Amino acid sequence: MLKKVISIAAMSFVCATAVFAASDKTVAVVNNEAIFESEYNEALAPVLQQFKAQTPAAEQTAENIKKLEDYVLSQKIDEVLVKQAIKKQSIKVSAKEIQDAVNQVKKSQNLTDAAFNAELKKEGITLAKFESSIKDQLAARKLITQNAASQMKTPSESETRAFYDKVMLKVKNDNAKTGLSKEDDALAGEIARLVKRASGEQAKIRIIAINTQGLSGSELKAAQNRVSEAKDALKEGQGFAVVASKYNSSEALRANGGDAGAVAKGDLSVVSSALDSAVFKLNVGGYTKDPIKTNIGYYFVKVEGKTAPRDTPVTYEEVKSDIQNALLQVAERKAVADYFAKLRDNAQIKINR
Template sequence: MIVAIVNNYVIFEKEYNAELCQMLIEENRKSITDRDKDRALYQLIDVHLLLGKVQKENYKIDEQLVYDNILDIMLQFPSKDEFEKMMTFYNISIEDLGNLIRDNLLVKIFIKKKFYDRIHFHKQQIRRFCKTHSEFFTIPEKLRVRHILIKGHTHHSFEKVNEIYDMIKNGYGFAFLARRYSDCPSRKIGGDLGYFIRGKMLPSFEKAAFSLSIGEISKPVRTYLGYHIIQLIDKIGCCQLRFDKVVDVLKKRLERIQAEIELLKYIKKLRDTAKITINYPIISKVRG
């Protein structure tokens, strides 16, 4: 059965099933959705649009690499029988799978050479990017706090948290009281919550914590959990990452993003100028 025709190339149901099968294996899933069917279809269409260009380049694929890829797929199954069941279910052979892998490897070589290997950002370009997107390279202010939590909003909870607060004012150690009275699992380590930045804690808790000086202890603070007493242990102010610390990673990331943008534009152009016929009734009948 014909699934689609891309220019003069015919995509048969077997090839389509092989693409679906490989996709499920790579994503460690056992059933397909309508979205999966569309993804597999357009993946195949794009591969064959690109293969039309690849054939002019005379690339060669090492058959050992094809075999290794097939072996990797087989090893993802609990047994050989399970692998063969999947292949039988989608009516595909090892040869079908190998052909699909070979085509995908050829396309990957083409994409790498035509897009990823050709795009290079210089330090001056990266420096300009850093200046115009400085928010990406700012490490926000963060606090380290201890707290004592008394759960609930009953009169008893309110009385208890205020009694503990009075004990702190009278000289009792915060960590000692946290271990003894706190309802939070952090009680085991003296109420220490570690470091956090803005937006990670409950609003009223966060507001109180960021208003403290190092060593200072808050009055009881109410949240939906109950009542908290907070002690600020440490504060690290916001700072900018040094350019020399990010330049190499950023260079690779920007080059990859730009290559992906150029590739998408290229594929869109190929799609727009290609003659593509899709047999939707056949696709809808594919088993999930």
């Protein structure tokens, strides 16, 4: 009787698998390993959602969406190639390495265990899934290090100083000709921007950020009510940090009383130019009495300190390590790109889209 039950169960599983395989098409095959439409769509969905939320309607063209779809598929192909290479080269990641990496994430984000678990829950990710993702990342890093380490050399003193000179040209003039490659010129411009940021006026702030992005109906109404409640609490004289601890959407900001550290002019423009402007109009101790509406929600901000802009140029020694790290990162990106290109050249890849 038991054997019959097992046989029926096995037959049911085979039939179910056959039906699933028939309905779940393959979008690509990498060295005889299929990438199914379901897993591709799972990877595409959040990317597409973010694109639609942050991109003006006029730019949400079929052509741009197609580019996004192709990019996600390319990433999935690279993911399979990496996993195959990891398996082939028998690369292992220990439980301690995974735990150390998880602890580093918590530390870098200033998250308590409770806040970390709350963020995972908010993102709909289990701890096991997060640790599995960390394991894959660590294994991939080991793979890259073992196969592309020869290209990842810290730049010499002369190379670093020469690049510093190019950066200072960009500090003086954003459009200065550096004679560098397009990528290196862009890097010099980015470092110049950071140098100017470090040299300019800065403000230490606390924020109350109440998210409304992607909300509608009762959820949007509830968020708007929280904005009104936060405004009333501040008006009643409750401390800004106390109100921030209660009303911030982010668990991390609630945990630290809305402490957002130091910002320079322009930093907050990526959220809202009005928010950035408000910060540097406020005196120390002042805060916005009314919420500032942005594309992602409402903000209150308080300025707790200010640093005047420096009147002396940034020296080579001050930015030497930053420049070396930046140049090393460029070398690493190139090494990774070259390695992936090599993996692709040696692979059999068939795309079915």
